[in-house]
Amino acid sequence: MMLPDPAATGLARVRKIEGAALGLRTPAFAPEEGAGDLLEVSLGPHHPSTHGVFRMDVVLDGERIVRLKPVFGYLHRNHEKLGEGTSYLGSMPYTDRLDYLNSMTNNWAYALAVEKLAGIPVTERAEYVRVILAELSRLLNHTCLAGFLMQDCGCSGTPLMYAFREREKILDLFESLSGSRMMCNFQRFGGCRVDPSAEWLAATRTLVDGYGAFLDEFEALLSGNEIVMARTQGVGRLPAALAVNAGVTGPMLRASGVGHDLRKVDGYGVYPRFNFRVPIGRDGDVYDRYMVRMLEMRESISILDQALRGLPGGPILDPKAKQRGLRPKAGEAYGRIEGPKGEIGFFLVSDGTGNPTRYRVRAPSFVNLTILEDLCLGHSVADAVIILGSIDIVLGEVDR
């Protein structure tokens, strides 16, 4: 498989301190042969390490995993079928509940699909506001993920609390803009629902300016920590070929060394106007996945800085863009964006009536979860927990 040249595409390689160079022992991979009887363990669905109601049926040979079956669907709530019975506008708040950490990006992907379907142009200011909100979402998601991952490693509390302290600041911004911390329901067809005020933009500027310092501190706590390195380096290696073949997207894919980012590939919205790099990993292990997200946050801060400086005036929503009673011409459209977890896409088929005849969500968590067994084979149960943590799933999106 051809890997893009990092220098040519604006990619940034993960710089990594090798734990082995410091004398840390990396975990052994090969399961001991014929060690004894197999033991089947059901991890979940009510287990804090499974990030929701998710079950891993694990078959163990001693401490090593020899088979793993991910079982999901406990949070299935008929999202896609509901979308076929609801008006185009009415599905918007439901998309908040897919990946409930990142309602802003879910909204955007859905709005993009409907805008493609109905041919609605988006106002310039709204495009910038969407970028700002999507990058804030990315900061929020990756910060949380790092906290959760450390919790999974057994580092009980501290990094998660620091992460949540910062997350709360972003959620306060979302709340003061959209009225809700997590269920924002903010994007509309052709723009956004509310025009951010000057005070809101000033508050965002303060947060963006201070976020780099928080990341410095967070990384000082975690990135060079010997225990973190010993637990995560060499664990859950995902080969680039397997990642591509399985349809893995987002930081998971990039950690395996594939520089695929829809912000660069599709160039949707106004992303081509911003100058940023795409971080990629080298080994595709848990540590690389953590590190790629840390570097992505640095790039997000840079995008936010550029977007806040370049934010144009004008209307946030075209008053002529129809929201209620939208009846797009018969046809189909697929809108996808680079969500914090990977490619989040909505496929809509219209037959000319007020609601879609087919409504399908391409959920990144769900697709990324399919390779869980490949990552976990040969590792211990404790490693399976952090491998799952590094995939970054939200069950609202996996089960839909």
Added chain:
Amino acid sequence: MLGKGLLQGLAVTAKNLVGSYHDPARYVTQEYPEVQPKLPEAYRNFPFLVSETADDPMGTLRCVACQICEKECPPQCIYIEKSKDKKPDATGKAQIYPAVFAIDTAVCMSCQICVEVCPFDAIKMDQEFAIAATDRFGGLLLNREQLAKPNAYYHQIHPTEAAEVDERLAAERRAAEEKARLAAAAKAAAPKPAVPAAAAAAAPGAARPAPAGSTAPAASAPVDPVPPPAPRPPSP
């Protein structure tokens, strides 16, 4: 050096521990419920119905039971029954009113689509969040008496938005009065049957055509001199 990262991490936690005693950026917890959260103006929770006055909430509901919110509500948590008769609303126009208006807050998902689609600014989002009830069905199914809150309350929780709404409604009211005045003047000047219709058609801008029979009270409303109809500001 092995252990350097651990020591660096300990320095970070020590900094945060000390900082949590004096640095507001690091000490962020609030002692709820002793300290109540300061909600942003945009905060939304569940819908309520706006009435013009606090004394007679049922008589001055802005809702005219058009049932648009009922149709648009994604989780279908609104139930409306239209009245058989008409009652004068706050502007004196005879209007249908909701005989039954119920919202099941156990089903409501606080998306505020009802607020966005309401053409009469009759339903708005409340900010009351401590609504726990011991009865899951009766306690969370709110009827119109429980949902009605005066416009003054709306001003209290969403001051900016409420001021915009009041301005818009006042402009609509002025436009309707102007139209009624023109129609009455045209009727008085030339009592031919074709002219009032033409005059009415030539006076656009009124979002809501006044129902038949309401011309007289609207024209005699104590707004004198009648200002020109203000254009409706673009909705955000």
